[in-house]
Amino acid sequence: MSMVAVAARARASKATIYRRWSCKDEMVVEALRRHGPADHVPADTGCLRDDVAAEVRLMIDTASGPGGALLVGVLRAASESPRLAAVIQANILQRKVELGRCLLERAAQRGELLAKTEPAVLVEVILAMIFTRLLVTGEPLDEAFADHVVDDVVLPLLAGRSAPPAMGIEHLS
Numbered sequence: 001m002s003m004v005a006v007a008a009r010a011r012a013s014k015a016t017i018y019r020r021w022s023c024k025d026e027m028v029v030e031a032l033r034r035h036g037p038a039d040h041v042p043a044d045t046g047c048l049r050d051d052v053a054a055e056v057r058l059m060i061d062t063a064s065g066p067g068g069a070l071l072v073g074v075l076r077a078a079s080e081s082p083r084l085a086a087v088i089q090a091n092i093l094q095r096k097v098e099l100g101r102c103l104l105e106r107a108a109q110r111g112e113l114l115a116k117t118e119p120a121v122l123v124e125v126i127l128a129m130i131f132t133r134l135l136v137t138g139e140p141l142d143e144a145f146a147d148h149v150v151d152d153v154v155l156p157l158l159a160g161r162s163a164p165p166a167m168g169i170e171h172l173s
Contacts, residue, residue, distance in 0.1 A: 003027070025084040028074055029091045042099045048107035048158070053150045055099065056126055063130050064141045072135065096123045104158075117158050125153060 003024055007014045021027035043054035063071060078085040100119030107113045129149055133139045 023083065025081065025087045028077075028084065029087045040099070042102050044106065046110070048103065048110075048112045049150060049155060051103045051106070052154050053146060055103065056146050056149050056154070059096075059126060059130055060141045060146055063134055068134070075131075093123065096127075113158060115158075115160055122154060122157065125157065129153065 003017050003021075004014055006027065007017045010017070017027070021030065040058075043051045045051050045054065062068065074084070074088070078088050097120045100122050104113060104117060104119055104122075108116075126149060130141065133141055133145065139145070
């Protein structure tokens, strides 16, 4: 993919493309944003567990759905392009962190959380678990996995306690 190829496919001049996006990385991130849910408002079920579960399921659906291969390709490209990685961090991951912050603030207002937790940590852990399954282990991204992420990892992390291992890799050598 190049700006020249995009301009040709869009039947526009390269200058027109560059007026909209200053570089290919910004154009890629815009395509990802448009491919995902527009103006997503985080779930508000009245219960932290169900709110988190809804968001985890949405992340799983996005990663394992039709756009998943595109997302994986972009993330691989980001590992070789610091500029693309920075654009993804600023535009996509930060949005996920803001959604997480919203969920945590609502839960705190309802009295479900006592300790303050940094939402970036939760997003990083959830995404790491999803992409480990998607790219490394090949294990299913199913309802049981979503429940595992929420009940055995996220909720204990929010409560400041550890949970017994329930799924996945049991022992690392």
